[in-house]
Amino acid sequence: xTVSIARPAIDQWPxxxxxPRGLRTTVSAAVARRIFLAGVRRLPVTVHLxxxxxxxxxxxxxxxxxxxxxARLGRGVLIGFGEAYLTGAWDAPxxxxxxSVLAAEMxxxxxxxxxxxxxxxxxxxxxxxxxxxANSQNNIAHHYDLSNGLFELFxxxxxxxxxxxxxxxxxxxxxxxxxxxxxPGSDLAEGQWRKIERLLDHTDVRSGSRVLEIGTGWGELAxxxxxxxxxxxxxxxxxxxxxxAERRIADAGLSDRVTVELLDYRDxxxxxxPHFGAYDAVLSVEMIEAVGFDFWEEYFGTxxxxxxxxxxxxxxxxxxxxxxxxxxRNTYTWINKYIFPGGFLPSVDVIDQITRDHTRLxxxxxxxxxxxxxxxxxxxxxxxxxxREQVLALGFDETFIRMWHFYLExxxxxxxxxxxxxxQIVMRQETGS
Numbered sequence: 001x002t003v004s005i006a007r008p009a010i011d012q013w014p015x016x017x018x019x020p021r022g023l024r025t026t027v028s029a030a031v032a033r034r035i036f037l038a039g040v041r042r043l044p045v046t047v048h049l050x051x052x053x054x055x056x057x058x059x060x061x062x063x064x065x066x067x068x069x070x071a072r073l074g075r076g077v078l079i080g081f082g083e084a085y086l087t088g089a090w091d092a093p094x095x096x097x098x099x100s101v102l103a104a105e106m107x108x109x110x111x112x113x114x115x116x117x118x119x120x121x122x123x124x125x126x127x128x129x130x131x132x133x134a135n136s137q138n139n140i141a142h143h144y145d146l147s148n149g150l151f152e153l154f155x156x157x158x159x160x161x162x163x164x165x166x167x168x169x170x171x172x173x174x175x176x177x178x179x180x181x182x183x184p185g186s187d188l189a190e191g192q193w194r195k196i197e198r199l200l201d202h203t204d205v206r207s208g209s210r211v212l213e214i215g216t217g218w219g220e221l222a223x224x225x226x227x228x229x230x231x232x233x234x235x236x237x238x239x240x241x242x243x244x245a246e247r248r249i250a251d252a253g254l255s256d257r258v259t260v261e262l263l264d265y266r267d268x269x270x271x272x273x274p275h276f277g278a279y280d281a282v283l284s285v286e287m288i289e290a291v292g293f294d295f296w297e298e299y300f301g302t303x304x305x306x307x308x309x310x311x312x313x314x315x316x317x318x319x320x321x322x323x324x325x326x327x328x329r330n331t332y333t334w335i336n337k338y339i340f341p342g343g344f345l346p347s348v349d350v351i352d353q354i355t356r357d358h359t360r361l362x363x364x365x366x367x368x369x370x371x372x373x374x375x376x377x378x379x380x381x382x383x384x385x386x387x388r389e390q391v392l393a394l395g396f397d398e399t400f401i402r403m404w405h406f407y408l409e410x411x412x413x414x415x416x417x418x419x420x421x422x423x424q425i426v427m428r429q430e431t432g433s
Contacts, residue, residue: 008087008399016087016399019068020075028074029067036073045101059097065089082334082410086402095406096378099413106324106419131292131342133264137237139290139342144238149394151218154383156189159218159248162286162316163373163422164191165198170367179369188379191372195316195424196224202365202426203281203314205230212279212306214265215287219245219258225283226257233279235263265302275306282307285316286422289343293329296346297358304359304429313361313427318373320420322347339407348423361427370421377412381405 008016037054040047044058049066063069068089072080084090092098131139155161166182167190182191199221205211207229213222216236222245225232236242242260249258268275282303291299303313320328325347336343348366355361384391384404391401414420 009397012397013086013399016083020071025071025075029070030074032074032077033070036070039105043101043105045098059092059094059101061090061092061098063090079332079334079337082338082406085406086399088402096381096409096412096416099410100416103413103419104417131290131295133266135342136264136290139340140237141239142341143339145240147394147396148218148240148244150391150396153387153390154380156192158189158192158220159244160192160195160220161217163195163318163369164188164376165195165367165369165424166191166372166375167194168369168372173368176366176368179367179372181371182375184375184378186375188376191376192220193224196221198367199283199285199314199316199424200225200228200281202424203283203312205281205283209280210278210308212268212275212282214282214284214303215290216241216245216260217285219248219260221283221285222258222260223249223252223254225281226254227252230257230281232258234258234260235265235268236260237262237264266298269302269305277306277308279306280308280311282311282313283315284313286318288315288317289345290340291344292342293344293346293350296350296354300351300355300359300361303427304355304361307361307429309429309431311428312364314424315427316422316424317351318345318420318422319348319351320345322349324419325350335407335410338403345420348421348425351425355427360429362430363425364428365424365426367424368421369423370415370418373422374412374415377408377415381408381412384408 037049040054041056043055045055046057046060047054048060048062050063065088068087069084072084072087072089074080076083085095128135151159151161156164164186165179166186168179168182170177170179172178205225205228209225209228209230211222211225211230211232213225213232213234216222216234216238218241219234222232222234226249234245236245239262242262246255246260249255249260267273284303288296288299307313325345329344352363355363388401391404392398415422
């Protein structure tokens, strides 16, 4: 049985409108078929492919158009895998559960004998997406300037677009703190409040604190800090977010305490800048993912330079295992192409290494709560799908809905399988020897 999905519009989705053809596609599709079949046969999934049923049993996937599926997989590897979902070449009734199995097995899905050929198969990030000063605003606009109305449909009332921290026990684990799994269905707004308050508490934000926020979002963290009596300077590269954040700050009666500026973080430390050593707390929630590994040293150097003596840096960062970070740092992914141009996830190890080697900053506190991001994403996706008609009314099409659903469930799978994590990390400057 085939699935009925509107074909992507060629003017909006040029890479999806036509199925790859030609000799190269024929060869790569044959290789992709062999690797895919060998991989799923041993996994706890149920894959329906023509008259065959593969896997050892588990979350289901149905390949509706095998020729297209393997053509896209062969030519685009994981990008092609995601694109084949967008066109309806395959589907899964519980997409997140199916992708979670794949994410858990990601390092070993391709046989070791073929891992050496990985560099020949995967694409390199395009130069125009590198997060330079010239490119960064376009990268940010691609995602965050889509439509404030879109994000309002599925986020909590505070418009926090980062992991919530639901009520959970904390356990000490190898020198840091890990949150136990959240209760499914936990209150999203309360979890977002708890995330913000914890970061403010651990960076000693109080009345009179001078706070820098890198990455404004829609203003919720700045509002919370200002309500404590802090004076907040928040910077962003998103014109859409700046406009709505300023409106929300004004509505909260806090415009005298919060300034939002369209500014690249690198411009904070220009020659003669008044920002050197100016802030008691420097906060950045899930912004480092957009920095790019070429610029991490500059990013942390900036945090160090603008922090006042005795102050604290608090970041919330999506992280990945160090070995996977090294293996994938030159890879152009589906997420890069369709969701976050120029984005790349650091490891906890590389954050510690860069700050030790190039700054006075030292990690003093870390909380890991990746499973809480899985629950956050589950709730976002449920809300998003429930708002389908409103999304269409905003001018987005069915392919966009399918893309956004895949993005949220793909991300959920990463956290649910522990392939990626999220951490709140507090740093303070080392003083003396």
